[in-house]
Amino acid sequence: MNVNEALKLYLVMGSTNCPRPATDIVKEAIEGGITLFQYREKGEGCLKGDARHALATDLMNLCHGAGIPFIVNDDVQLALDVDADGVHIGQDDGSIEEVRRRIGSKWLGVSTHNVEEARLAVQAGADYIGVGPMFMTKTKADIQEVQGPSVIRMIRDYGIDIPIVGIGGIDVSNMHEVMVAGADGVAVISAISQAENPRASAHAFKTRLRSSKQTC
Ligand code: 3NM
Numbered sequence: 589m590n591v592n593e594a595l596k597l598y599l600v601m602g603s604t605n606c607p608r609p610a611t612d613i614v615k616e617a618i619e620g621g622i623t624l625f626q627y628r629e630k631g632e633g634c635l636k637g638d639a640r641h642a643l644a645t646d647l648m649n650l651c652h653g654a655g656i657p658f659i660v661n662d663d664v665q666l667a668l669d670v671d672a673d674g675v676h677i678g679q680d681d682g683s684i685e686e687v688r689r690r691i692g693s694k695w696l697g698v699s700t701h702n703v704e705e706a707r708l709a710v711q712a713g714a715d716y717i718g719v720g721p722m723f724m725t726k727t728k729a730d731i732q733e734v735q736g737p738s739v740i741r742m743i744r745d746y747g748i749d750i751p752i753v754g755i756g757g758i759d760v761s762n763m764h765e766v767m768v769a770g771a772d773g774v775a776v777i778s779a780i781s782q783a784e785n786p787r788a789s790a791h792a793f794k795t796r797l798r799s800s801k802q803t804c
């Protein structure tokens with residue numbers, strides 16, 4: 589699968605984002621049509637050690653059973669241990685070049701917030717960049733200032749053409765703005781992981797994405 593195809597509907601989550609078992613949520617989200625998954629085990633009460641490894645393996649098996657690539661957030665060693673498809677890192681997670689060296693040809697995603705960070709991520713060998721926060725979010729406390737989808741437009745206007753996924757406060761009602769700004773897809777945590785019906789939520793995103801594509 590191409591990276592830009594996979595980025596269309598990117599579910600990001602770990603056990604702390606879920607009101608129910610993470611495996612149930614991911615199973616339902618897969619049925620609803622997510623195209624990529626990132627295991628992001630963070631925050632108070634997050635799993636560590638064997639439990640973290642076990643959940644990563646269970647979620648990766650669910651994803652791979654459905655042909656969906658499995659990415660690990662930050663934890664390069666875990667990604668290598670379970671043989672994930674890729675790693676996603678933030679600006680404070682060490683050198684991008686060093687992570688690239690460790691993971692070889694696995695996919696590498698980097699969180700960016702402006703043109704300069706995007707430029708450096710591309711130069712260091714990222715396969716895709718996340719750009720956020722698109723909108724206000726309650727899910728991540730230490731977010732940068734919300735600049736909205738226009739940051740993606742600025743990054744595209746600068747000439748950066750690698751796959752881009754928008755993140756932060758995205759729901760079905762505002763995702764179109766992210767797509768028309770030049771994103772290949774949307775990354776969401778709460779809109780799917782905390783939805784009453786994750787399957788229906790993912791399905792609604794997919795339906796909206798199809799109509800966005802026609803107008804992009
Ligand atoms: N990164 P939700 S915003 C993990 O701006 C993350 O880089 C962000 O959660 C960034 O979809 C964010 O629930 C949280 O708003 C996204």
